[in-house]
Amino acid sequence: MTETVKVYSRPKTLIDRPWHFCPGCHHGIAHRLCAEVIEEMGLQENTVGVGSVGCGVFSYEYFNFDGIGPSHGRAPAVATGVKRVLPDRLVFTYQGDGDLAAIGTTEMVHAAVRGEKITIVFINNTLYGMTGGQLAPTTLMGQVTTTSPYGREAKQAGYPMRVCEMISTLEGAAYVARVALFNPAQVAKAKKSIRRAFETQMQGIGFSMVEILSACPTNWGMAPLEACKHVENNLTSVYPLGEFKVPEGVK
């Protein structure tokens, strides 16, 4: 006798509706991984997601748990307030590199400095996606964007900002990792890192951050598979993958 077994189905932590992301956008994979981990940890009723301004702006419309839409870049400050009032909740922010590494740098850095027991999921796609592909602090040298039409040059716009490397120097930061989504093995590793970051928070250890190198096929002017190759070949050399800090309790 044989029976039919589900190998993969939509997590209950995602509302059943279509998403606005462009074809092949890694925001969709990143949303799904966060939702899968929350379902697997049994935290659907005990989570507060804090969104951001950017292509991730509708996260509270997509995640099937409590959510807040903060003003641009302020998610870690909002998450700090929520976590301090409701310390038993899983509280995480979901922020792009424009939101986190440009307008919201202060909030992000000081949440880590204070060792807030929140998690930041940081989507690094090397530009401002939602507004049409402007240069971000994370833009690669020579990368053409709408505001660097001749490619990023140091004399005008400085050098790429390596957020994980900076944050891992802070005692308050307990778990810091950079992952990517350009093939199935990387997706599996990314999921494991999100799990470790959430575990770090739920065990009360400290601040956690997962940076996800993420494809923006639309503003890169690439087909989805080509955009995956671009992450693998050109982003990982500037933004090395790996775990920068792992606390004892979650190894």
Added chain:
Amino acid sequence: MAKVSFLEERCKGCGLCIAFCPKNCLALAGHLNTQGYHPATLVDEGSCISCAICARMCPDVVIEVEKEARR
């Protein structure tokens, strides 16, 4: 039911499931969905091993995967 099923109207034809399927069982269909994309479809069910790599690469949660298991 087939081993791999698609919410065809949600598919954006990005091709990531097709590119990473280890058994080359998937392809874009010739027709368009109402969003205007050629949706991904299972063209070689016999070779499919129900590994769910396609579902794990899909950015739009289009795919569900099942397998036949012995009781």
